[in-house]
Amino acid sequence: MNSSSDDLERYQTHEPENLQERYAHRAAHMKPSEIRALFAVASRPEIVSLAGGMPNLSAIPMEMMAGIVERLVREHGQEALQYGSGQGHPLLREQICDVMALEGIKANLNDVLITTGSQQALDLISRIFIDPGDVVLVEAPSYVGALGTFAQYEAGVVHVEMDQNGLIPDALRQAIKSLRYQGRKIKFLYLIPNYQNPAGVLLPADRRAEILDICRSEKVFIVEDNPYGLLGFNRPSPNAMRAEDSENVIYLGTFSKTIVPGFRIGWTLVPQSLKEKLVIASESSILCPSNFSQMAIAGYLANQPWREQIASFCSLYKVRRDAMLSALDAHFPRAATWTRPEGGFYIWVTLPPEIDTKAMVPRAIAAKVAYVPGTAFYADGFGSWSLRLSYCYPTPERITQGVMALSKVVEQEMSSRGITG
Numbered sequence: 001m002n003s004s005s006d007d008l009e010r011y012q013t014h015e016p017e018n019l020q021e022r023y024a025h026r027a028a029h030m031k032p033s034e035i036r037a038l039f040a041v042a043s044r045p046e047i048v049s050l051a052g053g054m055p056n057l058s059a060i061p062m063e064m065m066a067g068i069v070e071r072l073v074r075e076h077g078q079e080a081l082q083y084g085s086g087q088g089h090p091l092l093r094e095q096i097c098d099v100m101a102l103e104g105i106k107a108n109l110n111d112v113l114i115t116t117g118s119q120q121a122l123d124l125i126s127r128i129f130i131d132p133g134d135v136v137l138v139e140a141p142s143y144v145g146a147l148g149t150f151a152q153y154e155a156g157v158v159h160v161e162m163d164q165n166g167l168i169p170d171a172l173r174q175a176i177k178s179l180r181y182q183g184r185k186i187k188f189l190y191l192i193p194n195y196q197n198p199a200g201v202l203l204p205a206d207r208r209a210e211i212l213d214i215c216r217s218e219k220v221f222i223v224e225d226n227p228y229g230l231l232g233f234n235r236p237s238p239n240a241m242r243a244e245d246s247e248n249v250i251y252l253g254t255f256s257k258t259i260v261p262g263f264r265i266g267w268t269l270v271p272q273s274l275k276e277k278l279v280i281a282s283e284s285s286i287l288c289p290s291n292f293s294q295m296a297i298a299g300y301l302a303n304q305p306w307r308e309q310i311a312s313f314c315s316l317y318k319v320r321r322d323a324m325l326s327a328l329d330a331h332f333p334r335a336a337t338w339t340r341p342e343g344g345f346y347i348w349v350t351l352p353p354e355i356d357t358k359a360m361v362p363r364a365i366a367a368k369v370a371y372v373p374g375t376a377f378y379a380d381g382f383g384s385w386s387l388r389l390s391y392c393y394p395t396p397e398r399i400t401q402g403v404m405a406l407s408k409v410v411e412q413e414m415s416s417r418g419i420t421g
């Protein structure tokens with residue numbers, strides 16, 4: 001078998017684990033992400049990958065980055081290549097407060113903790129809050145990387161219904177009521193209000209206010225994950241939820257989508273009462289975030305027109321979003337529906353319920369297109385007739401080609417089940 005069919009085989013079967021007896025109990029919950037093996041297949045050059053969420057770094061002037069990195073080592077090497085503070089570099093924490101001000105947040109640098117991407121912040125928050133069986137509320141669907149982290153801490157993940165405008169406040173009220181009735185402990189609500197991953201939807205200001213009220217009065221923390229908030233195509237997104245509530249919202253930010261992911265710099269802005277625990281937890285996992293990466297980002301923010309750079313990312317993604325929506329409108333079967341994002345990277349497609357998008361992956365790969373099946377974004381096996389498409393990375397031409405190929409695969413699936421439309 002060649003390596004690409006190996007990858008596909010692995011994706012379909014998952015290798016069995018044989019060290020079970022020697023692992024800690026919690027290791028049983030460390031499962032390979034449904035999409036990791038898929039990405040190996042999707043990265044083959046002949047495949048149009050509408051699967052990954054990799055930012056498109058063609059918008060970044062690499063010579064300029066090279067200059068920043070070179071100057072950093074030459075002029076500040078003694079500090080940049082040394083250990084740093086557990087909470088993060090004060091200059092960068094101050095600059096982060098300016099970045100967050102764009103979304104209405106008034107913050108003090110003392111409440112910012114720099115993390116190794118926002119993924120590390122998800123891990124730290126889970127470590128501090130989740131005992132086995134505790135409930136974490138999430139949107140339906142939700143970010144695969146967060147679901148994986150919550151699962152490792154043995155949370156009971158409960159999805160709350162969303163629609164074209166994000167999480168539905170009444171559904172949240174109902175979920176809290178029924179979980180409390182069952183005697184379950186709810187630790188926090190995790191949500192991505194801007195251009196959600198994977199659904200692409202935006203939570204409007206009135207719903208933000210309502211959700212803030214519900215969570216405050218029910219004493220449920222909100223973990224607001226905001227990687228895409230500055231990537232709106234038409235108008236700025238509403239104020240961050242953290243802007244309206246500094247006591248009950250734990251805010252996560254990252255430079256992965258607005259600068260580059262390679263430095264692995266994210267942050268969390270926490271209520272004062274939580275800061276010490278988070279810093280201790282972070283020190284025990286990484287001692288300190290990379291000084292080199294932090295100072296590179298700080299140099300970039302201090303010397304480059306970063307707002308203009310974000311605007312150029314937005315134009316690049318908007319062209320790709322338009323290409324994907326036009327191709328879906330022109331070619332996809334009428335029985336399917338999809339979201340129309342106003343920012344970010346993703347479109348969520350819903351097919352007729354008879355279609356199993358996970359079983360369809362090998363046929364899509366054979367047609368040279370990859371996507372992520374919907375079940376990856378649910379902790380409970382739901383989502384089997386949906387899928388996520390990303391438009392961030394391929395060229396508009398490749399996006400059109402990929403959507404056309406996928407349309408044919410979906411049509412064949414439908415006609416083999418006697419579905420019309």
Ligand code: PMP
Pocket residue numbers: 053116117118119120143145192197225227253254255256261265266
């Ligand atoms: N949250 C969401 C919603 C994401 O989409 C991602 C990256 N795909 C992350 C967190 C993690 O980002 P990073 O660790 O690169 O900051």
